[in-house]
Amino acid sequence: xxxxxxxxxxxxxxxxxxxxxxxxxxxxxxxxxxxxxxxxxxxxxxxxxxxxxxxxxxxxxxxxxxxxxxxxxxxxxxxxxxxxxxxxxxxxxxxxxxxxxxxxxxxxxxxxxxxxxxxxxxxxxxxxxxxxxxxxxxxxxxxxxxxxxxxxxxxxxxxxxxxxxxxxxxxxxxxxxxxxxxxxxxxxxxxxxxxxxxxxxxxxxxxxxxxxxxxxxxxxxxxxxxxxxxxxxxxxxxxxxxxxxxxxxxxxxxxxxxxxxxxxxxxxxxxxxxxxxxxxxxxxxxxxxxxxxxxxxxxxxxxxxxxxxxxxxxxxxxxxxxxxxxxxxxxxxxxxxxxxxxxxxxxxxxxxxxxxxxxxxxxxxxxxxxxxxxxxxxxxxxxxxxxxxxxxxxxxxxxxxxxxxxxxxxxxxxxxxxxxxxxxxxxxxxxxxxxxxxxxxxxxxxxxxxxxxxxxxxxxxx
Amino acid sequence: xxxxxxxxxxxxxxxxxxxxxxxxxxxxxxxxxxxxxxxxxxxxxxxxxxxxxxxxxxxxxxxxxxxxxxxxxxxxxxxxxxxxxxxxxxxxxxxxxxxxxxxxxxxxxxxxxxxxxxxxxxxxxxxxxxxxxxxxxxxxxxxxxxxxxxxxxxxxxxxxxxxxxxxxxxxxxxxxxxxxxxxxxxxxxxxxxxxxxxxxxxxxxxxxxxxxxxxxxxxxxxxxxxxxxxxxxxxxxxxxxxxxxxxxxxxxxxxxxxxxxxxxxxxxxxxxxx
Numbered sequence: 233x234x235x236x237x238x239x240x241x242x243x244x245x246x247x248x249x250x251x252x253x254x255x256x257x258x259x260x261x262x263x264x265x266x267x268x269x270x271x272x273x274x275x276x277x278x279x280x281x282x283x284x285x286x287x288x289x290x291x292x293x294x295x296x297x298x299x300x301x302x303x304x305x306x307x308x309x310x311x312x313x314x315x316x317x318x319x320x321x322x323x324x325x326x327x328x329x330x331x332x333x334x335x336x337x338x339x340x341x342x343x344x345x346x347x348x349x350x351x352x353x354x355x356x357x358x359x360x361x362x363x364x365x366x367x368x369x370x371x372x373x374x375x376x377x378x379x380x381x382x383x384x385x386x387x388x389x390x391x392x393x394x395x396x397x398x399x400x401x402x403x404x405x406x407x408x409x410x411x412x413x414x415x416x417x418x419x420x421x422x423x424x425x426x427x428x429x430x431x432x433x434x435x436x437x438x439x440x441x442x443x444x445x446x447x448x449x450x451x452x453x454x455x456x457x458x459x460x461x462x463x464x465x466x467x468x469x470x471x472x473x474x475x476x477x478x479x480x481x482x483x484x485x486x487x488x489x490x491x492x493x494x495x496x497x498x499x500x501x502x503x504x505x506x507x508x509x510x511x512x513x514x515x516x517x518x519x520x521x522x523x524x525x526x527x528x529x530x531x532x533x534x535x536x537x538x539x540x541x542x543x544x545x546x547x548x549x550x551x552x553x554x555x556x557x558x559x560x561x562x563x564x565x566x567x568x569x570x571x572x573x574x575x576x577x578x579x580x581x582x583x584x585x586x587x588x589x590x591x592x593x594x595x596x597x598x599x600x601x602x603x604x605x606x607x608x609x610x611x612x613x614x615x616x617x618x619x620x621x622x623x624x625x626x627x628x629x630x631x632x633x634x635x636x637x638x639x640x641x642x643x644x645x646x647x648x649x650x651x652x653x654x655x656x657x658x659x660x661x662x663x664x665x666x667x668x669x670x671x672x673x674x675x676x677x678x679x680x681x682x683x684x685x686x687x688x689x690x691x692x693x694x
Numbered sequence: 695x696x697x698x699x700x701x702x703x704x705x706x707x708x709x710x711x712x713x714x715x716x717x718x719x720x721x722x723x724x725x726x727x728x729x730x731x732x733x734x735x736x737x738x739x740x741x742x743x744x745x746x747x748x749x750x751x752x753x754x755x756x757x758x759x760x761x762x763x764x765x766x767x768x769x770x771x772x773x774x775x776x777x778x779x780x781x782x783x784x785x786x787x788x789x790x791x792x793x794x795x796x797x798x799x800x801x802x803x804x805x806x807x808x809x810x811x812x813x814x815x816x817x818x819x820x821x822x823x824x825x826x827x828x829x830x831x832x833x834x835x836x837x838x839x840x841x842x843x844x845x846x847x848x849x850x851x852x853x854x855x856x857x858x859x860x861x862x863x864x865x866x867x868x869x870x871x872x873x874x875x876x877x878x879x880x881x882x883x884x885x886x887x888x889x890x891x892x893x894x895x896x897x898x899x900x901x902x903x904x905x906x907x908x909x910x911x912x913x914x915x916x917x918x919x920x921x922x923x924x925x926x927x928x929x930x931x932x933x934x935x936x937x938x939x940x941x942x943x944x945x946x947x948x949x950x951x952x953x954x955x956x957x958x959x960x961x962x963x964x965x966x967x968x
Contacts, residue, residue, distance in 0.1 A: 624800040627760050628814035628870065629788035629821070638813070642804025642853075649804075 240277050242298055244270070247384060250301065254387075259360050265368045269383035276377045285376070288562040288594040289504055289533045294476050299418035299448050301385060302330040307411070311337055317409075317440065321655045323402035324349045326390050329409045331419035333388055342402060346395035347433075349404055352424055353388040362393065366424055370454045371482040376506065378478045382452040386422035389451070392435055396428040396458070403434035403466070403656050410441040410449055410471065418448035425465070429458035429486070434653045438468040439500075441475050451479040457489035459513065464492045466656050470499035470663065473528060480506040487513030487542075494651050495522035496660055497532045498667050504533040511538075511545035511573075522551040523647040525667050526559030526591075533562040538578065540569045540606075546577040552647055553584040554640060555591035556671055565610065566598040573603050580610040585617060585643055587671070640668045711776055713738045713909045714759075714878055719770035721751075721758055728754045730934035731770070738877070739906040743920055744913045745945060746931035747953040752913045753797060755931070756882040759911070760794035761787045775877065788814075789821035791877030795867035795884050802854040807866070808836055810854050811873055818874060839872040843899050861892035868899040879903065880911045885919035897922030917949035932960040 247270050255263065278295040279286040307329045314337050318325060326349065327337040333351045340349055355363050373380035390406040408421050427433050439449055449471065457463045471477050477500040483491050493507050509518045524532040532555075538547045553561040563582040584593045597610040617639055625635035644664050651657040712735040721729040728751045736742050746752050758765050759772070761784040772779040779787060802810075808829075816826040827835075840847055843865045855863050864884050871879055881900065885893055900923050904910070912923055920928070920942065928944040929936045932953065937960040938944065948956070 618800075620800050621802050623762060623784060624796065624802070625810075625814075626784035627762075627788055627794060627796075628810075628874065629785050629817040630814055631785045631817065632783075634813070634817070635785075638805055638810075639802070642802060645804040 239296070239298065240274060242300070243381070243384075244274060246301055250385075257357060259356065261360070261364055262356055262367070266384050266386070269368075269373050269380045272373050273377050273380040273384055276380070279377055285535065285564070288560075288564070288596075289502070289531065291502070291504075293502065294448060297416050297446050297448070299416045299446075301387075302332075302410075302417040302419045304332050305330065305411070305413070307334060309334070309337060309409075317407060317438075319403065319405045319436065319655060319659050321402055322405040322436070323347075323400060325405040325407065326351070327407045327409065328388065328421060330411055330417065331387055331408075331421065344400070346398040347400055348391065348393040350391050351388055352391040352422060355391045363391070363424065366426060366454060366456055368454075370456070370484045370510075371452055371480060372508075376480065378450055378504075379452050379480050379482075382420040382422060382450050382480070385418070385420040386452070387420065389422040389424070389453075390435075390437075391423070392425040392433070394427045394431040394433045397430045398428075399432040400434070401432075403436050403653055405436045405438065408437075408439045408449060408451070410439070410447045410475065412441070412443040412445040412447055416446040416448070418450065421449065421451040423451070423453040425453065425455040425463070427455075427457050427461045427463045430460045431458065432462040434464040434466070434656055436466040436468065436656055436659070439471055439477060439479075441471040441499075444472050444474050446474055446476065447471075448476045449478070453479070453481045455481065455483045455491070457483065457485045457491050459486045460488045461486070462490045464494065464651075464653055464656065466651070466660070467493070467495040467505060468660070468663065469495075469497045469503055469505065471503075472499065473501050473530065475500050477503045478506075479504070481508065483507070483509035483518070485509060485511050485513060485516040485518065488515045489513065490517045492519040492521065492650070492652070494647070494656070494660070495524075495534065496647075496663065497522070497524040497526070497534070498663060500530065500532070502531045504535065506535045506537070508537045509539070509547070511540050511547065512542060514542045514544050516542070516545040518545075518547040519650065520547065520549040520551075521647055521650040523553070523644055523664065524551070524561055525554045525644070525664070525671070526561060527555070527557040527671065528559065529557070530559045531562075532559070534564065535562075536565045536580075538565075538567045540567070540573040540576040540578065543572065543574045543576070545573065547579070549580040549582075550647065550650065551582045552643060553582070553593055554587065554643065554668070554671070555584065555593060556587040558588075558590045559592075561591075561593040563593070563595040563612070564598070565596070567600070567608055567610075569601045569603050569606050569608065571602040574605045576603060576606040576608070578606070578608045582612040583643075584612070584614045585640070586614060587617065637668065640671060641665070644668060712736055712773075713775060714911075715773040717771050717773075719755075719758070719772065720768045721754055722766050722768055723754065723764065727768070728765075728934055729758070732934075732936060734929065734936065736878075736909045736911065738909050740927065741904065741910040741912060741923065741925045742927045742929065743925040743945065744911060744929050744931050745915070745917070745948060747957065748915070750931045751934045752915075752931055753882055756794055756880050756911070756913050759787075759792060759878075759880055760784060761792075785817070788874075789818050792880070793871050793874055793876035793878065794880040794882055795864070795871060797882040797884075797886065799855050799863040799867055801856045801858070803856045805854045806851050807854055808832070808850045811836065811870055814870070815873055835873060839869050842872065842902060843869050844895050845869060860887040861889065864888060864896055865892065865899070868896055872899060872903060875903075877907065878909050878911070880913065882913045883915060884912075885914055885916065893919065894922060917945045920945045930956055932957050935960065
């Protein structure tokens with residue numbers, strides 16, 4: 233339902249302006265996809281906290297801000313500026329600045345045969361036959377207005393295709409950089425990753441920003457894993473404190489496909505990360521692993537929807553949160569087991585560390601089970617740094633700041649341990665270390681964490 | 695010349711001085727007085743045992759020595775090596791040479807055993823003004839101590855105490871003690887929950903560390919451990935007071951008669967209190 237404060241008319245104006253100029257060469261099917269999505273978005277508007285899926289996340293600040301599509305501007309960035317963002321040993325890197333691919337900053341030389349990495353925009357025009365069967369076929373624009381908005385405004389993003397039976401051992405890095413100018417701008421990155429039967433690949437999708445001020449990144453990635461394919465997707469969000477970031481990862485898994493999704497939410501003012509795998513074929517396995525680290529007034533929302541649609545599939549969700557200052561974290565883990573999905577094995581764990589009295593976390597498990605022979609468990613804990621563990625380390629000579637830093641790293645390392653790709657893990661580890669170091673040092677100043685309440689624990693089996 | 699003589703007498707004084715000196719220690723926890731005036735002196739090279747029934751304050755004494763802050767010292771003082779122990783934070787006490795083997799060692803997932811112990815050792819070495827030890831130098835030392843405690847090398851890279859059996863945890867405590875080489879080692883009910891094989895291994899590890907420079911305080915409920923770690927002195931703690939001190943034979947006497955007679959005796963001799 234559209235609320236009074238929402239001003240969504242300008243989305244229609246912006247859409248019309250784009251359709252007249254920039255998009256004149258786009259194929260008709262794509263334009264139709266966009267029009268349908270826009271119509272859907274205009275009908276629903278932005279979600280409100282009365283919507284169950286958005287209970288803990290208020291997006292009225294996004295609704296109020298008149299974002300216009302990011303315009304191309306000189307980036308002023310050179311490959312040298314990007315050196316610090318590069319992931320050593322990646323097979324390819326695509327860099328988008330304000331939604332536009334910057335070929336001069338991108339490298340594709342590490343690629344081998346049977347692997348395609350390119351800008352989605354080019355593919356849509358040059359080889360629509362490879363894109364059309366997938367694009368927009370998986371993500372649900374009815375359920376969530378943000379993917380609808382993305383589909384309506386999507387211009388570009390990464391297209392990754394791994395042909396049948398191909399193993400790509402190094403990760404593909406897709407980097408989205410948002411810069412700011414005087415008016416609020418939005419980008420809607422759109423990625424399509426197709427990993428065919430018996431293939432293997434790792435994709436790292438990373439969002440960073442330069443400057444400050446309101447920007448909206450609203451990304452959608454559709455990831456298709458063929459039979460017995462092994463795919464890892466890493467999402468890294470480390471935008472600036474005024475940035476709004478919404479991302480949706482929709483995973484479609486064929487029979488016996490193994491997919492892992494690793495999310496690292498470190499930066500950004502308001503961040504919502506949706507992960508939505510559908511285990512379509514029998515015997516699929518899905519790991520959803522995440523860490524969110526927030527302070528200041530950051531709001532970090534993790535929304536998981538795992539659908540088991542066939543028998544013998546298993547899913548594991550592990551999310552750890554570390555929150556300080558006035559940060560607010562959300563973990564919403566929904567598991568749907570469809571009627572014929574017998575022998576489903578689904579597990580969900582969310583552990584949270586609150587480092588200040590004003591930090592907050594809402595954790596909400598939600599199980600919908602329509603089959604009768606399944607195993608589903610979920611559990612959540614919210615606690616502080618364990619005083620016993622802290623004393624144990626101190627009693628061995630380790631000072632309080634170092635002990636805290638060790639314990640925070642240890643808590644985060646559970647997520648790192650689940651990342652199989654060495655390159656991706658090393659990259660994640662280095663970023664986590666950077667963010668947590670500033671945490672532990674700030675902790676040294678306050679002593680609000682002494683004499684805390686015991687950990688609250690809830691473990692249920694359904 | 696005068697100053698030199700002064701220094702010498704200072705040196706002699708230090709020699710005469712006990713490594714640990716507890717004077718009239720009173721401790722409360724959550725408003726309840728647990729220790730009601732403890733006096734205890736332990737010289738370097740000595741092994742003392744504190745025995746007592748449940749709730750007598752044994753573990754409280756151990757934790758206060760390790761500088762746990764939840765215990766409030768209301769009166770008395772503790773001198774360690776001539777310095778005010780109560781003014782030290784836990785990590786300072788550790789760096790000065792106090793080590794407590796925990797009754798319930800903490801499991802910390804995500805921190806490797808070897809990494810943790812090397813961090814601890816380096817914190818202590820740094821405090822002493824020594825160079826930090828890198829992983830290559832540390833490994834042989836660690837391996838050697840693992841062997842003494844008959845522990846599997848695979849434990850090295852596993853998380854700190856995570857998934858360890860009770861016996862493995864206790865052995866890991868002694869292993870840490872062996873690497874950190876404290877001046878004062880406090881064993882807080884290290885024997886509880888151990889089977890006889892594990893007890894022998896732990897005792898062997900502890901006995902290997904007895905030296906003229908080091909003192910030990912063995913806190914235990916049962917006499918059994920003292921068959922393997924023979925103490926120089928035994929103190930019986932009842933209701934927050936040391937009611938009796940003696941040689942190793944006192945432990946045997948307790949084993950035979952239990953704590954009951956001593957508790958009765960303690961009640962009769964205790965000063966009348968409100």
